[in-house]
Amino acid sequence: MRNLLKPLALVAPLLLAACGGGGGSGGESQQQYSIKLTASKAAVPVNLTSTLPGYPDVGDYYPYMSTLYIQANAGGNPIPNQEDGAFSCNITSGLDSGALYYLDGNDDHTVEVNYKGETIKVPGAYRNITLGSNAGGASFHIISHGIAGDVTVQCSVTDPRDNKVYSDRATVKVGGGSTATPATVTFTNQTQYLGSRDNLNNIPNSVVVQATVLNDNNQPISNSGNANLQVSIMPNAASDGAKLLAGGKTNSGSMQISTVNGIGQFSVASGPASGPLLLRLTVDRADNDLTNGIQEPITQYAVIPVINALASTALTIPESELALTAQNAAPFVHALMADGGVAPFIWSTNSALPAGLSLSSDGLISGTPNVKTPGDYNVVLNVRDANGATARNTLVLTVAGNLPDSPVAFTINGCTGSTASPCVISSVEVGSSYTYTFSATGDNVTWTLEGAPSWMQVFGQGTTGRIASGALLTCDEVGTYRMYVTAKNSANAVSREVTFRVTDTAGVCVKEE
Numbered sequence: 001m002r003n004l005l006k007p008l009a010l011v012a013p014l015l016l017a018a019c020g021g022g023g024g025s026g027g028e029s030q031q032q033y034s035i036k037l038t039a040s041k042a043a044v045p046v047n048l049t050s051t052l053p054g055y056p057d058v059g060d061y062y063p064y065m066s067t068l069y070i071q072a073n074a075g076g077n078p079i080p081n082q083e084d085g086a087f088s089c090n091i092t093s094g095l096d097s098g099a100l101y102y103l104d105g106n107d108d109h110t111v112e113v114n115y116k117g118e119t120i121k122v123p124g125a126y127r128n129i130t131l132g133s134n135a136g137g138a139s140f141h142i143i144s145h146g147i148a149g150d151v152t153v154q155c156s157v158t159d160p161r162d163n164k165v166y167s168d169r170a171t172v173k174v175g176g177g178s179t180a181t182p183a184t185v186t187f188t189n190q191t192q193y194l195g196s197r198d199n200l201n202n203i204p205n206s207v208v209v210q211a212t213v214l215n216d217n218n219q220p221i222s223n224s225g226n227a228n229l230q231v232s233i234m235p236n237a238a239s240d241g242a243k244l245l246a247g248g249k250t251n252s253g254s255m256q257i258s259t260v261n262g263i264g265q266f267s268v269a270s271g272p273a274s275g276p277l278l279l280r281l282t283v284d285r286a287d288n289d290l291t292n293g294i295q296e297p298i299t300q301y302a303v304i305p306v307i308n309a310l311a312s313t314a315l316t317i318p319e320s321e322l323a324l325t326a327q328n329a330a331p332f333v334h335a336l337m338a339d340g341g342v343a344p345f346i347w348s349t350n351s352a353l354p355a356g357l358s359l360s361s362d363g364l365i366s367g368t369p370n371v372k373t374p375g376d377y378n379v380v381l382n383v384r385d386a387n388g389a390t391a392r393n394t395l396v397l398t399v400a401g402n403l404p405d406s407p408v409a410f411t412i413n414g415c416t417g418s419t420a421s422p423c424v425i426s427s428v429e430v431g432s433s434y435t436y437t438f439s440a441t442g443d444n445v446t447w448t449l450e451g452a453p454s455w456m457q458v459f460g461q462g463t464t465g466r467i468a469s470g471a472l473l474t475c476d477e478v479g480t481y482r483m484y485v486t487a488k489n490s491a492n493a494v495s496r497e498v499t500f501r502v503t504d505t506a507g508v509c510v511k512e513e
Helices: none
Strands: 014-019 033-039 065-074 082-093 099-102 110-115 118-123 128-133 137-144 149-159 164-174 184-189 206-214 229-233 243-246 249-251 254-257 263-269 275-284 297-307 323-327 332-335 346-349 357-359 364-367 375-384 390-400 409-411 435-441 446-450 464-468 479-488 493-503
Touching: 033 149, 033 164, 065 082, 065 149, 065 164, 082 099, 082 137, 099 128, 128 137, 137 164, 184 275, 184 297, 206 229, 206 275, 206 297, 229 243, 229 263, 243 254, 249 254, 254 263, 275 332, 297 364, 323 332, 346 357, 409 493, 435 479, 464 479
Parallel strands: 014 099, 323 390
Antiparallel strands: 014 137, 033 065, 065 137, 082 128, 082 149, 110 118, 149 164, 184 206, 206 263, 229 254, 229 275, 243 249, 243 263, 275 297, 332 364, 346 375, 357 364, 375 390, 409 435, 435 464, 446 479, 479 493
């Protein structure tokens, strides 16, 4: 067994680690005791991943730690050295489930835990600790956990000459950057599947669900005081008869609840049908308040499998899941269903889904299709159940409809004047052929002319519109011309009036008298 001095990730929002102070002796001053408690950092971020000092594979813990220092003097000199019991420290306010722990290497302050199949020793957690004095001082650590708030620590020392107690406090702010602007909402539940209401194996048919709302700093949002999380049961195979429960209320459609420290709790009860129960979680990024409407929705979907009985048949993907249709450029969501096996199911694919769509591990196909070529896409589906059984089949996912055309943006190089007057384009000398190219952005652009001379034609396609005479211009064509050029598609049409000249600067068309 290895004796590793490494802390376990405790289920406590605050952890304090104690260690000794420096060396020296305090002398025998008869002056009054005094004590000072200071923190190296007045604020630390919320430690959402619960990383702790030195624990294997959890990474750097220092951003979440502040060191607290105790110094006690008798007049201007340190109090006498004392091996243990000089200082008593505890959390006096803030986080109710805070814990103190030692990092002094003393086996009396460690506990044995199982880590990845191996027994190791880690510091034990305490509600109160006592520390010895060394040169009148001691130090310990405060390490934040997953809850924001202010935590106050108090340390005391007793003068043995008259038994008077002297105390001091220090406060550390955990998650000082927390705001009420949601950025993400995530979902966790306490079971991997539910039994249907009348299931044959007495499988629980309700579960407590927890949603966590985090801000842009990846910390829990602060309390808004109003309902700020909306939970909805989406219509699908297992939705009939399913219910939401929170705050003593029940609803079969949707309900709004308030989060506390970024966490919203509610319960889900299944109905008589089996299949994937699909939930939608929504928060409002605009103001973290749903009571005045949803202005900037942030949405997360969650799937809870509902089963009628423990599986006794082989895992398969039913035919009903092998043909789906999604509308191009329109939001799409579908929860896949497996037959047989033992829930929960893990879904995957090695195929490329149509652009804009994705498949989650819980079988949710969602997104907005965005493909230039509509049609059928073959997606090989893989599903694995809780026992490791697997099934595979091919889904034909049809994307219907074309993408909407991008609007036409038609400009003429060098034409900066008002659209109310003709734009002058290049002229041409008699005896030459005329050609000029216009350009535009957009999809499926077509070009037309109005008021053009009979010898002028449009030859361009798409974003390029080329006009040309097609033959050498004669003296009969000398003059000034005005016409309208139009570029259009299904989204819009843009027209500009242009003017150009056919010139005879060499005088070849002048008749002699």
